Amino acid sequence: MCICVNCHYVDRCTTYHAVEELHEQPHLTDSPSFEAVNPTVNANLRVVGDVVEKEFDVVGCESFAEEMGKWSKLRPGELVPT
Numbered sequence: 001m002c003i004c005v006n007c008h009y010v011d012r013c014t015t016y017h018a019v020e021e022l023h024e025q026p027h028l029t030d031s032p033s034f035e036a037v038n039p040t041v042n043a044n045l046r047v048v049g050d051v052v053e054k055e056f057d058v059v060g061c062e063s064f065a066e067e068m069g070k071w072s073k074l075r076p077g078e079l080v081p082t
Contacts, residue, residue: 001082002019002081002082003057003060006070007061008065008070012034013035014032014033014035014036015036015039015041017029019057036061037063038060038062038063044057
């Protein structure tokens, strides 16, 4: 799972914004202003029949500042991305 969902900076991070773009998900912000330091993004590809499923998760970041449930606070009632 992407560590960003529990990061203080998720709503203004350019890295998370890029992950949202890759997942074709609505952005938490249209104008991210925070540059993460040394983020590590895992890309997982699965072939299911003729379909290639893509998953991108930030699994490490020197800027990570834990704020449990930050994403959920911004999108109450929505399922947390996994």
